[in-house]
Amino acid sequence: MGKGLLSSMMHLTPLRDLVFDSTDYSEKKETIFQTLASLITSLLCILIIITSSSIWIDGTLEDGSVKENARWSHLKPAYDYISEQTSDDVIFVGSSRFFSGIDGRCFEDNSTHDNASYWNLAIRGDFPYLRLPESDTLSSTNAKVVVIEAGLNTFNSGIGTRDDYLRWEVESLSFDFDGDESWWDLIDPIHHSYLADSISERFDIRQQFSPEAADEIAHRLLLFGGSRAMQDRDGAMPELNSIDWPESLKNPPRNSENLLSKEEMRIYVNDAAKSSFWKPSSDTHLNYMSLNHIVESLENNGITVIFYSPPVHPDFLQAIPSGHWDEFNLSIESIQTNSSYFIDQTFDIWDSNSFTDPVHFSYLGRDKVCSSVGSIIDSILMEL
């Protein structure tokens, strides 16, 4: 076998003397100083790689190319953006039902209040417990009003799956937790690992996403800049701080409406009516306690809280067995007693074309929410 490519190259160029030791490594003597300097160089190199990686890892998380729900990583900048505004802000927080049902732009256009801005910061799959780590930032936004979803899923005693806690991990990269927050004690200790409260834990979380982020960068390099995030995806967020971005915080981007067929709706309604997920409880479960904590934190900061329980598909309402929502009614009663504002549309009968499925709103339903709830919130704003 002839000389290898590398060794041939090195022999041909003066680079060899620069890069390789001229003596054999077994004879080479190095001083302690040199050894220490080399250790420091290695450490610096590691630190530079690790710290600089956050730029592209966070970037791919923000644009939704690594994890589909890019909205998670936009929450902190959204709260910051809202707190910088001089308007009278109304923030909606809730689950996919709010996500599909609240058009902040429509609320704003129909408002008689000159300086009001309506922000929809709902997240699909949201529970009050999952919203807990945001509670301090939400309270410090100087919003005038926060509208909290108080629907069937809000009072579910379940507190999410592993996938839900991915949200906490992503949020940990932008929210500044240090473990001393007032809500920290409410977090189940087994979930503490999902909330990074130190620099090293944040780097560990970044490491989890780094192979996927590297894959995305490789994808872009090979396709000359083509990002997977640019795919036309429902709920995909525009680039952070771009012109379209504030609008996406008012009216979450939805690509199309997937209306269920009658048969699909029948199956979905039957399943939902039997499902424990849609059977709220009234005990002092973590979601209930978290909701109370969030409300208390908001009120302590002078923010008015409005609860809103949206309607459901009329077929769903009919399919619910008697007594199925008794505990939900108890929860609602308790909230109504303790709070000044509660918009309860749970048992209102709306046209079926207001919904895409038993619980989520169609574009038509969204407009109806805007017209029916907008005026109530507007009047509350005038009162304040």
Place this chain on the structure above:
Amino acid sequence: MSFNFTSPEYYFLFLPFCLFLTILIPRDKKSLQISILCIMSYLFFILASGWHILLLLISTLVDWNAAKKINNSTNISIRKRWLKFSIIVNLTLLATFKYLDFIIKSLGWWSLELGYSPIIDAPNLLLPVGISFYTFQTMSYTIDIYRKKYQPANSLLDFACYAAFFPQLVAGPIVRFDYFNEQIKKPLITNNASFRLAITLIVYGLFKKMIFADNFALHVDAIFYTGAPLDNVIIIYWGALLFGLQIYCDFSAYTDIAIGSAYLFGIKLPENFKGPYGAKSPKEFWRRWHISLSTWLRDYLYISLGGSRNGIKRMYVALMITMVLGGLWHGASWNFALWGLFHGLILVIHRLISTNNISKIVLKKFPICYNLTSLIITQWLIFLSWLIFRIEDNSMLFRSIKSYLFMDVNFDYVEAFEYLPGLQWLMIFLVIIFALLHGLSTSQNSEIKYSLAKLKLPYWSLLIGLMLGLIWLLRPQESSEFIYFRF
């Protein structure tokens, strides 16, 4: 996951502590150094495999005594008796813990096939870590003493340290006693140069294991999983390629870390790999792949079976038996036996072809074309053999081999791309980088890691930092256990 070379405790506690203790001992107290190394090796084994240390102790004591008796006697029958005793004890331990379940389960299966219910249940014994390696190692010692290759160990301590030396205890390389003993005759000394080489090898090993092998495993595990579209030729070729690279990166990484760890104590272990995917014949492949096992099988099995001394037919039989047993050494499963049989067959076929005059003429007239064709055919067969090695389920294996041979297949790259569990581009990049590194190592006829260790200090430290940084970034969340831990 058990204590091993990817455990942080190994690098942050065990290795520094062991090194610190050994260095603290004055150079003139060599036996104390060996004692510490031996104790630390036992500690390593306990952490990795618990009570199975008793098996290692039995093996050590039996072979130590047997070798002594063999050496002390001039009576050939006594010498033979002690050799047999040593081999029987070692093979019984190996057979009990590695093959008993397999034998009972196979018998049970045959009983059911013949309409009888199985008489006994398999005891489901846990496979002791490294048993295949250390039993072969200690057996080689008694056989060598019997063959009068060298004198037995001066002390039980030296022999115990040889049998239990922690860097190579669990997955090799399988070292011969004379090779090891030469190095522990003098005090264990490490210097800057060997320290730098050790660090390079350890970091390079971790780089191969955690970036290449563990990432490749993600795709391999998804491909060779029930329900995978194995009729898709792209999936099969991608799976075969990645598994071939995974097993090489995984095993050679272990060896690099083992050699690097041993260098820290001034002990040099032999290389186990020399660019196997640059081999242009099956015979060359076995000179480049798991060298310590293939030479062991050659020296202690193939030659004992007659080797090439008794004519060509007997040689082929000896070769086939050696390869099948070599396959079974990897594990108690029929697919390992089949893998060995396949390698035996291609070795025999290659020998038949290469001794043919036509191939000699072609080689002389068209050397580049001949070498390139040989390389492609050899590697195509090697990667086919990896399917046999990897897939235990018969129907999946059959389907995969059919696809590999382009029988009854489809060629759907969209399905392939969508089926794979993400990270497709990263994998392609890793394969390209692997090919470059492997190609450089093969063409230089020396692994690139040794060139890296010779870099000038500032470049070397940058490279080490870069590799460690990349390990931190690109390792998958779940690290898989070293494949050869199972053997």
